[in-house]
Amino acid sequence: MASGSDPGSFSSFSKCVTKHLNLSYHVDFERRVLKAKVALTVEVLEDHFSSLTLDTRDLKISAVTANGQEATFAMGTKHSFKGTPLEITLPFSLSRGQHVIVEVSYETAPTASALQWLTAEQTAGKTHPYLFSQCQANHCRSMVPCQDTPSVKHTYYAQVTHTHTHTHTHILHFLSAVRDGQEPDPQDSSRIIYRFRQPVPMPSYLIAIVVGALESREIGPRSRVWSEREYVDKAAFEFSETETMLKTAEELAGPYVWGQYDILVLPPSFPYGGMENPCLTFATPTLLVRTQQVSVIAHEISHSWTGNLVTNKTWEHFWLNEGHTVYLERMIGRSMESEQYRQFKAMGGWKDLQDSVNTFGAKNPLTNLVPNLHEVDPDDAFSSVPYEKGFALLYHLEELMGGPEVFMGFVKSYIQLFAYNSVTTEEWKNYLFTYFKDKVDILNKVDWNAWMHTPGMPPVKYDTTLADACIALCKKWVMATEQDLGGFTESDVKTLSSHQLIEFLSLLLQEPLPLSHVMKMQEAYNLNSIMNSEIRFRWLRLCVRSKWEDAVALALKMATEQGRMKFTRPLFREVYNFEKYREEAVRTFQTHRAAMHPVTSGLTGKDLKVDPSQSTSL
Ligand SMILES: CC/C=C\C/C=C\C[C@@H](O)/C=C/C=C/C=C\[C@@H](O)CCCC(=O)O
Numbered sequence: 143m144a145s146g147s148d149p150g151s152f153s154s155f156s157k158c159v160t161k162h163l164n165l166s167y168h169v170d171f172e173r174r175v176l177k178a179k180v181a182l183t184v185e186v187l188e189d190h191f192s193s194l195t196l197d198t199r200d201l202k203i204s205a206v207t208a209n210g211q212e213a214t215f216a217m218g219t220k221h222s223f224k225g226t227p228l229e230i231t232l233p234f235s236l237s238r239g240q241h242v243i244v245e246v247s248y249e250t251a252p253t254a255s256a257l258q259w260l261t262a263e264q265t266a267g268k269t270h271p272y273l274f275s276q277c278q279a280n281h282c283r284s285m286v287p288c289q290d291t292p293s294v295k296h297t298y299y300a301q302v303t304h305t306h307t308h309t310h311t312h313i314l315h316f317l318s319a320v321r322d323g324q325e326p327d328p329q330d331s332s333r334i335i336y337r338f339r340q341p342v343p344m345p346s347y348l349i350a351i352v353v354g355a356l357e358s359r360e361i362g363p364r365s366r367v368w369s370e371r372e373y374v375d376k377a378a379f380e381f382s383e384t385e386t387m388l389k390t391a392e393e394l395a396g397p398y399v400w401g402q403y404d405i406l407v408l409p410p411s412f413p414y415g416g417m418e419n420p421c422l423t424f425a426t427p428t429l430l431v432r433t434q435q436v437s438v439i440a441h442e443i444s445h446s447w448t449g450n451l452v453t454n455k456t457w458e459h460f461w462l463n464e465g466h467t468v469y470l471e472r473m474i475g476r477s478m479e480s481e482q483y484r485q486f487k488a489m490g491g492w493k494d495l496q497d498s499v500n501t502f503g504a505k506n507p508l509t510n511l512v513p514n515l516h517e518v519d520p521d522d523a524f525s526s527v528p529y530e531k532g533f534a535l536l537y538h539l540e541e542l543m544g545g546p547e548v549f550m551g552f553v554k555s556y557i558q559l560f561a562y563n564s565v566t567t568e569e570w571k572n573y574l575f576t577y578f579k580d581k582v583d584i585l586n587k588v589d590w591n592a593w594m595h596t597p598g599m600p601p602v603k604y605d606t607t608l609a610d611a612c613i614a615l616c617k618k619w620v621m622a623t624e625q626d627l628g629g630f631t632e633s634d635v636k637t638l639s640s641h642q643l644i645e646f647l648s649l650l651l652q653e654p655l656p657l658s659h660v661m662k663m664q665e666a667y668n669l670n671s672i673m674n675s676e677i678r679f680r681w682l683r684l685c686v687r688s689k690w691e692d693a694v695a696l697a698l699k700m701a702t703e704q705g706r707m708k709f710t711r712p713l714f715r716e717v718y719n720f721e722k723y724r725e726e727a728v729r730t731f732q733t734h735r736a737a738m739h740p741v742t743s744g745l746t747g748k749d750l751k752v753d754p755s756q757s758t759s760l
């Protein structure tokens with residue numbers, strides 16, 4: 143499964159592959175570290191095997207054993223984003239097909255890039271500290287020494303406990319796995335050990351941990367929603383369609399193999415809309431506004447097949463995870479709503495792709511569907527491209543091959559064939575040609591090099607029925623002279639759904655308006671009062687781009703009161719590009735960076751050209 147190379151990993155996965163991890167964690171909130179032990183069950187792939195390399199990042203390793211015997215180890219040279227290779231020499235030699243249990247005792251750093259430690263004051267409840275992880279893409283190595291490449295899949299078992307203080311009695315632990323009971327710690331009966339079991343083989347980037355004062359509500363026969371008490375009822379209400387979506391996804395893609403499907407709503411600094419951690423999707427609280435959660439939860443559910451069951455072999459093939467997941471997410475939307483709704487969402491995705499291409503530059507190789515990630519940090523490469531160019535390719539193929547039902551047949555078959563494995567684009571393409579063996583002539587006419595290895599926008603058209611009202615209103619604003627402005631009233635947007643309002647604002651962001659127009663838009667539509675974050679985010683970007691000074695404070699407020707990178711980074715960049723407020727953007731970032739997620743603060747710092755080692759720039 144793990145042959146080939148991965149530019150993001152130092153680990154020796156062509157010599158050996160991890161089959162199982164047994165983790166023991168002790169969470170120390172006072173010192174902000176995990177004291178841990180991991181036992182890796184490793185299958186040897188070659189004869190005369192006596193050494194292996196694991197990925198680590200900022201870990202303090204204290205001991206390594208192999209089958210219980212002391213093993214020697216050395217740390218290699220630290221790489222800026224790949225971390226430090228841990229080179230282990232076994233006290234014996236093994237042959238191909240044998241297994242060895244390598245146990246590493248270690249401690250994480252308070253700055254571990256996978257972890258965000260929140261003080262009690264940074265939580266909604268204000269009484270208990272909180273810890274959460276985000277391992278995708280290459281951050282698992284900062285909490286577990288492992289073969290941190292998506293080409294290796296293993297099961298895992300974990301036991302977790304935390305330092306007991308009188309204020310921490312209500313703290314619960316969860317991992318991306320099935321709960322396997324809890325019991326008093328035999329070494330300290332005031333502590334509880336929580337146990338978890340993940341029997342489905344999965345890549346390291348899907349290991350996840352959360353520790354905090356959490357409550358839950360049942361939302362379906364295999365689903366609970368977890369969050370701090372302050373959000374839990376709202377979350378249960380917003381995610382009430384989860385079981386319907388799971389069933390729809392199963393009809394499309396096959397059985398759900400992960401047992402439980404729970405959702406965890408995190409504190410506002412969580413950097414993404416959602417993260418598909420198996421058994422426990424992590425979600426931003428910005429979804430807790432009606433109509434916003436549907437596509438994100440459909441997306442995370444879809445990852446249970448595309449991404450978690452069939453996984454990209456390296457991050458260069460990330461579009462296989464995300465393109466297929468967006469395709470499946472929109473097929474769920476098609477089943478639950480309509481084909482027009484799917485087409486409308488596809489058009490919205492097209493704008494997101496355009497936005498990413500504009501941000502990177504239309505000639506930037508990071509806008510290739512399959513980018514070269516040698517010496518490129520995946521976090522720097524992340525954008526809508528793998529999602530939306532990936533979807534656009536699949537949609538294009540769907541049209542060529544005979545429509546959604548026919549193409550979904552291929553996607554389902556691809557999932558069944560590659561389930562529990564990791565794949566490359568080449569393997570995907572070979573299977574496409576095998577599945578559609580009667581239509582190879584048509585497939586040969588596709589300009590594969592343009593789709594896969596050429597930067598910029600691809601050529602695709604969608605059904606615009608639901609977007610026509612948005613396109614017409616956008617045109618009206620773009621063409622309007624100062625004299626025409628009096629003709630705009632609240633009734634223009636009365637019949638638009640929130641999805642259509644998002645589309646309207648996305649269209650306007652492609653053709654920004656004069657300040658007078660934006661001010662009139664506020665007067666007529668009162669968009670400042672809307673709290674739906676997808677709408678607010680686009681509206682505030684539009685205002686700042688039109689140089690409306692009053693909007694700067696609102697944009698910076700939204701950029702800092704939540705930390706979803708999809709919103710935070712473009713809002714900061716927008717204010718930064720408004721010359722007069724550039725310093726204000728940098729100052730606000732400097733004030734908030736200590737409380738931001740480590741990845742968000744790192745990437746926003748790069749966007750604003752703030753030297754990470756200095757407290758101020760400019
Ligand atoms: C070609 C891109 C190369 C590598 C990307 C791989 C990982 C990127 C890394 O930065 C982690 C991404 C994690 C994403 C998690 C969830 C997203 O689906 C959220 C999308 C944005 C949002 O809705 O907030």
Ligand SMILES: [Zn+2]
Nearest residue numbers: 441445464467
């Ligand atoms: Zn995704």
